[in-house]
Amino acid sequence: MKDQEFMDIELGKDESLAALMRKIVTQKREESGSQAVYVQEVVSTDENRFTIILEINHSPY
Numbered sequence: 001m002k003d004q005e006f007m008d009i010e011l012g013k014d015e016s017l018a019a020l021m022r023k024i025v026t027q028k029r030e031e032s033g034s035q036a037v038y039v040q041e042v043v044s045t046d047e048n049r050f051t052i053i054l055e056i057n058h059s060p061y
Contacts, residue, residue: 003056004040011048021052032056 007024011017021039028037036057043051 005054007052
């Protein structure tokens, strides 16, 4: 089963988008118990604001 999760984020002055996404994916992998958590899309909504769409696959291997 695949789920999508939408997250709105705002970057701080000295934050890196890549580092923040890596942190979010790691956290979601721990929460879901699955390594199959991926960033599906990143949409810029304003200056330093983004909507991140995550794909989470709960299927057993």
